[in-house]
Amino acid sequence: MLHSNTPAVDRPRSDVLAFVGENLRRLRRRAGLSQVALAEASGISRRMIVNLEGGDTNVSLSSLDRLAEALDATFVELVSDPAAQSRRIDAVVWRGEHPGSEAVLLGSVPARAEAQLWTWSLGPGERYRAEPDPEGWHEMIAVVEGRLLIERDEGPVTVDAGGYAIYGSAQRYSYVNLHDGITRFIRTVVC
Incomplete structure (x- = not known):
């Protein structure tokens, strides 16, 4: 465990x-x-x-x-691992071009449909582009280290370490590392 x-x-x-x-x-x-x-x-x-x-x-x-x-x-x-007995997932779901860029789905709990807890890290200059999620989906981002730009259709938001952003994700959005080192953040998706 x-x-x-x-x-x-x-x-x-x-x-x-x-x-x-x-x-x-x-x-x-x-x-x-x-x-x-x-x-x-x-x-x-x-x-x-x-x-x-x-x-x-x-x-x-x-x-x-x-x-x-x-x-x-x-x-x-x-x-997720079909043999897993818990909602802990700990699976690498996305890797960027930079060796330090990845997204790890930590776990999930039931919500209207579900809620997902992720850790993300983006290397210097790395960008992740997302397609819009279904209507009613939301994201909560808490930056742990570095500086993150979230480009959204409704306007960009920059989040420094210790800050957070909450927004509806039924729009185009991207995560961009504005830091010269790795930017790490926690992502919670609620749908």
């Missing part, structure tokens, strides 16, 4: 793609959908679905959201 005081470098790392293939296949079968039917329902190509089920491709977070919605499942059901 991991403890909250375990340093990040000592944590065993799991990569979300290790679970997506198995979960996607299981959830697709549970929904009674062929790969073609899932492709039509989600707007994700059949080739991408085949590659995901085979563990042979990378995928955007928004594509995973669309697949989960088409399967009447949650994002967490799609990306």
